[in-house]
Amino acid sequence: MKNTYYIILLLIFCLFSCNKKNQTDRINTSSQDSLSFYLSAANDFNTSFKKREKYNQKALAIIISQSNDSINRVNLFKVANRYYNINNWKDYKQTVHIVLGKSESVNDSMNIAKSYTYLGDYYVSQSISDTAFMYYFKAEKLYLQLNDNYNLARTRLNKALLQYNESDFSGSEISVFKALRVLKGDEANDIAYESYNLLGLLYNELGENNKAIEFHSKALAETDDKTIPIEFQPKATSLNNMGYVYQNMNKHKLAIPYFLKGLKHKKELMLYKPVLYAMLLDNLGYSRFKSNDTEGLPKLFYESLKLRDSMQLTIGIIASKLHLSEYYASINDTVKAIQFSNEALNLSRSSKNYRNALAPLKQLAIINPQKASLYTKEYIHINDSLQKSERKMGDKFTRIEYETDEIKNENSDLVVQNRNLVYFFSILTIMGLFVYVIKAQKAKHRELMFKQQQQKANEDIYNLMISQQNTIEINRIEEKKRVARELHDGVLGRMFGVRINLDSLNRVTNDLAIDQRNSYLTELKNIEQDIREISHDLNREKSELINNFVAIVNDLFEEQKKTHKSKLVVAIDSNIKWEFISNSIKINLYRIVQEALQNINKYANAAVVKIELKKEEDFLVLIISDDGIGFNLKTAKKGIGLQNILFRANECEATVNIDSKKNNGTIITLTVPIEQKNKPTTTKK
Numbered sequence: 065m066k067n068t069y070y071i072i073l074l075l076i077f078c079l080f081s082c083n084k085k086n087q088t089d090r091i092n093t094s095s096q097d098s099l100s101f102y103l104s105a106a107n108d109f110n111t112s113f114k115k116r117e118k119y120n121q122k123a124l125a126i127i128i129s130q131s132n133d134s135i136n137r138v139n140l141f142k143v144a145n146r147y148y149n150i151n152n153w154k155d156y157k158q159t160v161h162i163v164l165g166k167s168e169s170v171n172d173s174m175n176i177a178k179s180y181t182y183l184g185d186y187y188v189s190q191s192i193s194d195t196a197f198m199y200y201f202k203a204e205k206l207y208l209q210l211n212d213n214y215n216l217a218r219t220r221l222n223k224a225l226l227q228y229n230e231s232d233f234s235g236s237e238i239s240v241f242k243a244l245r246v247l248k249g250d251e252a253n254d255i256a257y258e259s260y261n262l263l264g265l266l267y268n269e270l271g272e273n274n275k276a277i278e279f280h281s282k283a284l285a286e287t288d289d290k291t292i293p294i295e296f297q298p299k300a301t302s303l304n305n306m307g308y309v310y311q312n313m314n315k316h317k318l319a320i321p322y323f324l325k326g327l328k329h330k331k332e333l334m335l336y337k338p339v340l341y342a343m344l345l346d347n348l349g350y351s352r353f354k355s356n357d358t359e360g361l362p363k364l365f366y367e368s369l370k371l372r373d374s375m376q377l378t379i380g381i382i383a384s385k386l387h388l389s390e391y392y393a394s395i396n397d398t399v400k401a402i403q404f405s406n407e408a409l410n411l412s413r414s415s416k417n418y419r420n421a422l423a424p425l426k427q428l429a430i431i432n433p434q435k436a437s438l439y440t441k442e443y444i445h446i447n448d449s450l451q452k453s454e455r456k457m458g459d460k461f462t463r464i465e466y467e468t469d470e471i472k473n474e475n476s477d478l479v480v481q482n483r484n485l486v487y488f489f490s491i492l493t494i495m496g497l498f499v500y501v502i503k504a505q506k507a508k509h510r511e512l513m514f515k516q517q518q519q520k521a522n523e524d525i526y527n528l529m530i531s532q533q534n535t536i537e538i539n540r541i542e543e544k545k546r547v548a549r550e551l552h553d554g555v556l557g558r559m560f561g562v563r564i565n566l567d568s569l570n571r572v573t574n575d576l577a578i579d580q581r582n583s584y585l586t587e588l589k590n591i592e593q594d595i596r597e598i599s600h601d602l603n604r605e606k607s608e609l610i611n612n613f614v615a616i617v618n619d620l621f622e623e624q625k626k627t628h629k630s631k632l633v634v635a636i637d638s639n640i641k642w643e644f645i646s647n648s649i650k651i652n653l654y655r656i657v658q659e660a661l662q663n664i665n666k667y668a669n670a671a672v673v674k675i676e677l678k679k680e681e682d683f684l685v686l687i688i689s690d691d692g693i694g695f696n697l698k699t700a701k702k703g704i705g706l707q708n709i710l711f712r713a714n715e716c717e718a719t720v721n722i723d724s725k726k727n728n729g730t731i732i733t734l735t736v737p738i739e740q741k742n743k744p745t746t747t748k749k
Contacts, residue, residue, distance in 0.1 A: 099126045099139070106146040109295075109335050113150045120146045124159065132166045137175050140166070144182055157186050177206035181219055184226075193230050197223060217243040217255050224262055231419075233266055240266070257286035257298055261305060268309050280306045297337045300326040304344050307351070316351035323348035342371040342380055350387050353394070362391050378415045382408045386423055393431045401431045421446055515715075527647070613642045613650050617657065621675075624661055630670050630690075637678040645684070645738055652712040653677075653686060653736070659712070660688045660732060663705045668692025668730065686734040694724045 102123035106116045120143055127139045140163040147156035164179035166172075180203035187196035200223045207216040224239035240259050247255060264280035267273070284302040292298050307322030326344045327333075333341035349364030365388045372380035385408040393401035405428045412420035422443060429439035614636060624632050642650070657675065664670055670692035678685050706722075709732070713720045716736050724730040 099123055102126070103139070103142055103146070106143075107149070116146065116150050117152055117155075120150075121155075128162075132170065134172075137163050137166055137172065141175075141178065141182070148182075148185065151189075153186060153189055157183070160186065173206055173210060174212070177203045177210070177212075177215065177219075180206070181215075181222065184219075184222060188222075188226060188229075193226055197226055200226065213246045214252050214255070217246050217252060217259075220246075221255060221258055221262070224259075228262060228266060228269075231269075233270055237263070237266055253286050254292045254296075257283050257292060257302075260286065261298075261302060264305055264309070268305075268312060273309055273313050276309045277306065280309060294332065295336045297329065297333055297340060300329045300333055300337070300340055300344070304340060304347060307347060311347060311351055311354075314354070316355040319351045320348065320355070320357075323351065338371060338375065339377060339380070342368045342375075342377070342384075345371070346380070346384050346387060353387070353391055362388060365391060378411060379420060382412055382420050382424065385411075386427055389427055389431065398431060402428070405431060419446075613654075617654060620654070620658060620661075624665075624673075628665055630664070631672045633672065633674045635674075635676045635678070640677070640679045640684070649684070649716045649736055649738065652716045652718075653684070653734075656686065656709050656712045656734060657688065659705055659708050664688075664690050664692060664730075667695065670729070682738055684736040684738055686736070687731065688734075689729065689731040691729045694726050694728050694730055696726070697722060697724060 102119045105111065106120035106123060108116065111119075123139075123146075124143045127136060127143065130136045130139075140159060144156055144159040144163065147153075147159060160179055160182040163175065164183070167175035167179060180199045184196045184199035184203065187193070187199065200219055204216060204219045204223070207219055220239050220243035224236045224243065227233075227236035227239060240263055243255065244259050247259075260279045260283035264276045264278075264283060267276035267279065280302055284299070284306065286292070287299040287302055303322045303326035307319040307326070310316070310319035310322070323344050327341070327348065330341065333344075345364050346368035349361055349368065352359060352364070353361055365384055369381065369384035369388070372384055385404040389401045389404035389408065392398075392404065405424050409421060409424035409428065412424055425439045425443040425446070429436040429443065432439070617636070621632060621634050661673070664673055668690050670690035672691050674687070674689045676685075676687040710720060713734055718734050718736040721733045721735075722730070723733075
């Protein structure tokens with residue numbers, strides 16, 4: 065029956081434990097499911113930016129509470145990506161800094177490099193090109209050390225794109241080919257596509273149209289690869305770029321089919337890349353306009369402008385308004401032409417990107433001849449400034465690479481120097497410590513010798529005091545004995561003779577003589593007895609001054625009573641066997657009492673002083689108290705008097721407790737361990 069009871073209890077416990085574990089697993093699974101849902105919802109391009117941002121914030125709240133492991137850091141990058149996709153730059157940057165800090169704390173080089181890349185993307189979005197380039201370069205160096213060719217190529221491509229946007233075309237070209245060089249034999253069609261596409265744009269800007277078409281054709285060939293994410297819309301991008309090359313060559317009829325093919329992907333473009341859709345509309349309208357095909361004009365320009373305006377695409381808005389200005393100028397609507405050109409110029413000025421102002425100024429100089437000289441002058445001024453700025457930016461990129469490498473080399477040199485300094489100072493420290501130990505030992509030895517000499521001097525002083533007191537006591541005892549002998553041998557002898565003579569008169573029977581004799585005899589007997597008692601008392605010395613130490617201390621107390629007004633109350637335990645206590649302890653106790661009384665007399669202003677000396681087991685306890693004004697312990701510990709008491713206490717291995725408060729008196733308690741000399745021992749049978 066008892067075994068059955070235990071089995072039932074065990075089953076209940078197991079069921080409870082399993083149920084609890086299942087609940088924990090369900091909570092963890094629920095948390096992971098929620099995170100997965102929020103991340104997916106935040107990346108749903110069919111949902112509004114506001115809802116996607118809300119889901120992303122919920123995902124971040126879950127991730128932040130989790131431990132710093134590789135999965136946690138991957139999820140943080142996912143959150144950053146989603147902030148990037150909805151143009152929430154503030155939270156994007158904050159999230160990247162969080163994952164960078166976590167990666168640095170565990171020395172995760174891969175994710176540190178990735179964080180640098182993400183920060184580069186952030187500064188690109190904020191048009192802070194030099195800082196962006198610096199982060200890309202730092203990431204590039206890390207990926208090079210990690211032999212991560214894919215991410216190395218991706219980072220070099222990011223640098224190339226940044227250089228292209230800053231018109232550093234030669235630097236951009238070098239960076240692209242560096243990216244392609246590390247991709248040999250690797251599966252990285254997405255990077256190959258972007259590299260060919262960027263080279264096509266570069267050569268288009270440099271006027272090398274054949275090369276531009278060659279590389280755009282290569283890029284277009286890579287778009288059939290399924291590894292390139294649909295969000296990039298690579299095919300539509302390449303079609304637009306190919307048409308743009310022909311547009312720059314004034315071969316608009318060849319450009320139009322490429323734009324039309326690109327616009328066939330309208331649904332995907334509006335979902336993933338509405339910026340590209342607006343660009344295709346504008347380019348199609350402009351090529352038709354230039355080829356005197358008015359189909360869809362000016363509707364295509366207005367549709368593109370509306371879309372760009374909704375997305376606040378400054379450069380795109382300027383381009384659309386310039387094309388509208390050209391269109392209205394061609395139909396002799398000068399008012400609208402000037403209006404759109406002025407709007408484009410004002411917008412470019414407010415954007416503080418002076419490159420955008422060149423095209424509006426050029427257009428205004430054509431359609432507004434009265435102010436052509438002013439516009440031309442401003443155009444030349446801005447163009448010259450931009451060329452200088454572009455050269456400076458190109459030099460700045462080169463300088464950033466150089467300075468970063470220099471810093472790296474300097475850091476390496478500093479590491480070596482620091483290591484040498486550490487070795488030097490370590491050896492110096494060891495030598496210094498060795499010298500310090502030797503000096504400390506010597507000082508300790510000197511201190512020990514001094515203490516031994518001081519102790520010997522104290523013992524000599526005490527022994528002299530004892531010797532002096534012994535001499536006094538011996539002389540006094542001898543004197544007492546002499547007196548006793550005189551009394552005994554002289555007075556008592558004579559008295560005894562008198563008593564004998566009187567006793568012999570007993571033969572006389574005279575009543576008067578008998579009475580007188582008896583009275584004399586009685587008196588003589590009384591005198592004899594008194595003298596004998598005096599003799600014995602003098603020989604025993606019934607005094608409390610049993611021990612010389614007590615006598616010396618009592619002399620100190622008597623001096624205190626005579627010299628000072630405060631009432632002194634003394635209690636010395638009579639059970640203390642002073643002959644068994646070492647001279648060292650007696651000396652230090654005497655000096656401590658002496659020092660304490662001096663301090664009380666000088667500072668305490670006490671009415672009553674109490675001194676108690678008692679024995680508790682194997683300890684002597686000295687308590688000195690007064691009802692004076694007290695003192696501050698922190699300040700007093702620096703005083704010589706209290707230092708002397710503490711030193712004396714340390715000499716006899718005693719513990720000291722000092723309790724003092726302002727206007728509340730002072731109590732000093734000293735507990736001295738004693739090993740009694742010649743202490744009688746008992747044998748356990």
